[in-house]
Amino acid sequence: MIEARQLHKTFGTFTAVERLSFRVLAGESLMLIGPSGCGKTTTLKMLNGLIAPTSGEVWIEGQPLHGQDMVQLRRRMGYVIQDIGLFPHYSVAENVGVVPRLLGWPSGKIKKRCAMLLEQLGLPPGAFAQKKPHELSGGQQQRVGIARALAADPPIILMDEPFGALDPLTRQQIRRDFRQLEALRQKTVVMVTHDIEEAFEMGTHIAVLNQGRMADLSAPEQLLQGPVSDFTAAFLEEKAPQLEFQALRLEQFLSELPRSLPGVKPEDCLQAPASTPLLRALHRLAKSGRPALCLTAHEKRYFATADGLLRLFQNHLRS
């Protein structure tokens, strides 16, 4: 879907991006991470033609980006940036409809698409469609920005710190809504983020940039398990244990969980899906005051006490 071939960008004598090559296949989400100034935004802007590479090429859906008509390109790529850039005098609906209008969609179709996206993003159109951006909270404005990027149903979404301006709670909530968004399924995403946790939560692949060069590019689990460059190891070091724990899910440990517990009835337990992360399961169980949690997988019932979950962590660490 997207291919960067030896992308290179210099500003004067300074090299911001150095011979970067990568591919993003349809439906994948590539997260660009790395220290400030390593070339993430410059790379993203080269993917949508906002910055012309000094050398190298970008190919989109099998065609070179260079020389393509920008309106055609906008049809295929949605772009979300941190400071959103909503038009202040336009209503929410008008802001969301910008690209479809540019593409000449009939007004009835624009209205329908806009209402559907606002609804999915938790902004009921009856209450929000006619509001102006200044009447919205930061998180609501961000959602409108996302709706706008998705409006023309582009196969590719590029995002630069899309949740960067939000407080941690709102950020987490939007992220969760975002991942569950029906309109986003099947999209190919490239996203710049400072937040390593966010990258691991949202990415099918993670590219670590160091001074304009690719330090590593692989799936999140592989980055944690290594081998990786010394730079990536140092960059992830502080967060690695936490990321690793967050990646562990109950379903990975079914063979180690008891099928029954003496004196504990399933109805007294906290119910949890097998996909629950181990860390969250432990947290929820401790807060619930219940004796154990109970889950069903492959039509079998399993139990886990807080002690049992802790033991799973310990065993995992030892192994």
Ligand SMILES: Nc1ncnc2c1ncn2[C@@H]1O[C@H](COP(=O)(O)OP(=O)(O)OP(=O)(O)O)[C@@H](O)[C@H]1O
């Ligand atoms: N128009 C420009 N002219 C000169 N230098 C630039 C220009 N744009 C970016 N740079 C430089 O290129 C380097 C990469 O910038 P870029 O914005 O891509 O970094 P980044 O990884 O996105 O950083 P951050 O995480 O801080 O946003 C930086 O050193 C920056 O100062």
